[in-house]
Amino acid sequence: MKKQSIWNENKYNCPAIAASPPKIIKSSPDNLIDPGSFIPSRFSIIGSNNISGDVTSSAIPAKYLLAAAFASNSQIANIPQGNSLNVFKSLTSDSIGSSIQQPISTFSLNGCQQTSNLLQHTINNSLQGKTQTTNFLANSPLFQTSSLDQTTNNLLLPRLGTNNFTISSSGQQLNQNLIDDTISSSNNSAFSVIPNSTPSNNKYTLTNTIGANTLSNNCSSITSNSDIVSAASMAAALVADKALNSSPFQNQRNSFSLDNPMQSPLNNPSLYPQLFCLQGLLDGINTNILRSHMNTSQYKPIPNNTHVDLTRFRYKSPKDWTADDVLAWMIDVAKRHNIGMERFDLTQFATINGNLLLMMQEEHFIEREPTHGKLLYQELLHLISETNNNYKKVEESAVSYLVQRLKEEETRSKNTNNLLVTQTLDNNFGISRNQVLAGKAIPFQSLLNASSQDTNSQMNISNSIPSLGIHQTPNNSHLNYSNHEKTPSIIKTSPHSIDKKLNKTDSLIVNGSFNLQNNPIHPSPSTSSFISNQNNEQIIERTVNTNIQKSKEIKPRKRSQHTKGNKLWEFIRDALRDPITNPSIVKWEDPHQGVFRIIESEKLARLWGEKKNNQKMTYEKLSRAMRTYYEKQILVPVPKTGLYPKKLVYKFGPCAFGWKTDMCSGILKRNYE
DNA sequence: GGCACATTTCCTGTTT
DNA sequence: GAAACAGGAAATGTGC
Numbered sequence: 170m171k172k173q174s175i176w177n178e179n180k181y182n183c184p185a186i187a188a189s190p191p192k193i194i195k196s197s198p199d200n201l202i203d204p205g206s207f208i209p210s211r212f213s214i215i216g217s218n219n220i221s222g223d224v225t226s227s228a229i230p231a232k233y234l235l236a237a238a239f240a241s242n243s244q245i246a247n248i249p250q251g252n253s254l255n256v257f258k259s260l261t262s263d264s265i266g267s268s269i270q271q272p273i274s275t276f277s278l279n280g281c282q283q284t285s286n287l288l289q290h291t292i293n294n295s296l297q298g299k300t301q302t303t304n305f306l307a308n309s310p311l312f313q314t315s316s317l318d319q320t321t322n323n324l325l326l327p328r329l330g331t332n333n334f335t336i337s338s339s340g341q342q343l344n345q346n347l348i349d350d351t352i353s354s355s356n357n358s359a360f361s362v363i364p365n366s367t368p369s370n371n372k373y374t375l376t377n378t379i380g381a382n383t384l385s386n387n388c389s390s391i392t393s394n395s396d397i398v399s400a401a402s403m404a405a406a407l408v409a410d411k412a413l414n415s416s417p418f419q420n421q422r423n424s425f426s427l428d429n430p431m432q433s434p435l436n437n438p439s440l441y442p443q444l445f446c447l448q449g450l451l452d453g454i455n456t457n458i459l460r461s462h463m464n465t466s467q468y469k470p471i472p473n474n475t476h477v478d479l480t481r482f483r484y485k486s487p488k489d490w491t492a493d494d495v496l497a498w499m500i501d502v503a504k505r506h507n508i509g510m511e512r513f514d515l516t517q518f519a520t521i522n523g524n525l526l527l528m529m530q531e532e533h534f535i536e537r538e539p540t541h542g543k544l545l546y547q548e549l550l551h552l553i554s555e556t557n558n559n560y561k562k563v564e565e566s567a568v569s570y571l572v573q574r575l576k577e578e579e580t581r582s583k584n585t586n587n588l589l590v591t592q593t594l595d596n597n598f599g600i601s602r603n604q605v606l607a608g609k610a611i612p613f614q615s616l617l618n619a620s621s622q623d624t625n626s627q628m629n630i631s632n633s634i635p636s637l638g639i640h641q642t643p644n645n646s647h648l649n650y651s652n653h654e655k656t657p658s659i660i661k662t663s664p665h666s667i668d669k670k671l672n673k674t675d676s677l678i679v680n681g682s683f684n685l686q687n688n689p690i691h692p693s694p695s696t697s698s699f700i701s702n703q704n705n706e707q708i709i710e711r712t713v714n715t716n717i718q719k720s721k722e723i724k725p726r727k728r729s730q731h732t733k734g735n736k737l738w739e740f741i742r743d744a745l746r747d748p749i750t751n752p753s754i755v756k757w758e759d760p761h762q763g764v765f766r767i768i769e770s771e772k773l774a775r776l777w778g779e780k781k782n783n784q785k786m787t788y789e790k791l792s793r794a795m796r797t798y799y800e801k802q803i804l805v806p807v808p809k810t811g812l813y814p815k816k817l818v819y820k821f822g823p824c825a826f827g828w829k830t831d832m833c834s835g836i837l838k839r840n841y842e
Numbered sequence: 843g844g845c846a847c848a849t850t851t852c853c854t855g856t857t858t
Numbered sequence: 859g860a861a862a863c864a865g866g867a868a869a870t871g872t873g874c
Binding site for chain 1: 861862863864865
Binding site: 737783789790793 | 848849852857858
């Protein structure tokens with residue numbers, strides 16, 4: 170008998186459902202995913218709204234279902250034909266209690282090679298999903314409240330005690346084994362199915378508790394396992410909605426409101442096509458597949474502390490990396506080089522933190538990871554080099570800005586009050602005028618520190634700085650980065666002690682600086698310098714702004730407020746974030762490089778015209794305006810190398826911000842102004 | 843009213 | 859040949 174589902178197959182425009190339920194759904198890029206034999210073991214599904222770019226994933230076929238399950242700390246089981254079991258997950262704890270999941274054991278398999286491929290593919294995609302989901306959720310203030318437990322901070326919503334979703338059912342028809350499976354792990358599962366104590370109407374209630382607010386949705390009957398999963402995916406959609414509601418992207422979304430049932434995912438599945446595909450995928454699966462035969466003792470829940478934030482390392486100096494960050498970095502390397510995780514021995518690095526990593530030589534890497542050690546070493550060198558270049562860029566920008574301003578001031582005040590200029594610089598930046606004019610490198614940090622100490626500043630940023638982890642010195646003179654470290658670090662230890670630890674003296678760190686291929690480079694910026702979110706950017710910008718105003722007391726130059734609303738490039742940037750316009754009107758070619766393409770040029774122009782109340786806007790005019798951005802470095806020309814389409818492709822430049830967090834845009838923005 | 847700014851409009855010439 | 863690109867020059871709307 171065909172199952173009656175709460176999801177009407179004809180109701181949704183879902184490719185996976187449109188045809189008869191597929192037994193096997195091929196999934197790009199490797200066509201390896203077979204949902205018929207590969208499903209999450211729990212209903213721990215993180216929903217993904219169709220936000221584009223670097224915010225979250227944009228598609229959830231089977232692989233993302235798995236990815237989501239993985240991201241939400243669910244175990245993943247592969248149950249091939251014959252009900253044999255293949256489990257892959259493990260914990261590799263380090264001294265601080267963090268851990269990372271990776272496959273450790275495979276049991277007898279049917280179709281061994283295929284399963285192995287699936288496993289690898291899934292792990293890769295799971296990690297990818299986790300990163301993206303984390304990125305996405307991390308942008309929501311919802312997850313940044315002070316009530317977060319330290320041990321779960323930066324983790325996904327469902328891991329938080331006050332943010333649990335529960336699907337509580339009052340029905341009798343749930344598969345008892347299914348209930349057993351899910352209820353036994355309800356505390357760790359994002360979405361749990363819990364039988365209601367007063368069975369009556371075969372309904373389940375989707376309860377979303379976030380803080381003090383509880384929202385309940387009464388849903389239809391559950392008659393199959395896939396109904397449960399569907400319900401979980403709706404819960405996932407609600408998670409996404411909650412996150413979006415409180416996120417900076419809320420204005421760019423096309424979503425639903427719980428207050429308006431007609432906009433709920435139940436009634437508007439086109440907004441959540443990925444989620445609504447799940448049932449279609451799972452309809453092709455044996456309904457008894459959901460671990461109903463498993464012994465739960467084989468399937469212990471993963472502890473709460475098993476999440477690793479796979480993006481955090483990007484915002485830190487390598488020397489500040491924890492062991493988790495090191496592992497996350499390795500995963501990133503593996504992903505970028507298409508190295509299967511099962512061929513990447515993470516355990517050998519499980520207790521290595523950033524400091525130790527920086528002390529390791531190539532042979533240490535190779536020792537621990539014979540196959541890819543060299544690659545890891547080179548990647549680390551590259552990262553350090555890149556990091557320092559970026560840092561240098563900020564410094565240079567700040568310095569050149571100061572030089573420019575100082576020269577202006579000097580010209581202006583030559584006949585008036587030369588002392589003022591000197592005092593202004595000294596007071597505001599803690600640096601000497603001669604130092605600036607000599608083009609001497611000035612630690613960028615000193616700009617922040619000096620400014621934050623200026624009690625006369627129009628803007629008090631001192632409260633903001635600690636929140637970013639920036640430590641201030643009592644002295645506003647030239648700054649030694651090592652003064653700002655929270656804890657004593659091995660970086661400050663002598664080469665001798667380094668030698669003791671690794672039996673080598675030649676490391677990447679020498680006397681507080683990264684020593685890169687015998688070329689001394691800039692000292693490592695403190696952790697704070699690597700925090701590159703928009704808040705920081707704004708603070709940097711404000712800091713410089715404040716100082717600009719101070720140094721231009723004669724004639725303050727205020728920031729332009731001439732345009733109504735967004736500027737053109739901001740409009741395009743926002744369009745790239747909006748699922749309504751991305752990818753139909755604009756889309757990313759390479760979100761990491763900031764390369765995007767205009768798909769529907771005239772439509773984009775029309776939208777821009779609507780925004781500016783100008784019905785005569787054309788792409789020709791819009792593109793002319795965009796070309797003015799080349800001069801300002803908001804856009805940079807895209808090389809016509811054949812890498813990208815030759816037409817309608819643009820690239821954000823160093824002075825564009827917000828398309829991807831960056832640390833220097835605030836400074837550079839001021840600079841071109 | 844003057845100014846700065848961010849486009850907008852129009853144009854010619856070039857490249858894809 | 860059409861569409862897009864490039865960039866000069868002047869005009870425009872807005873906010874200060």
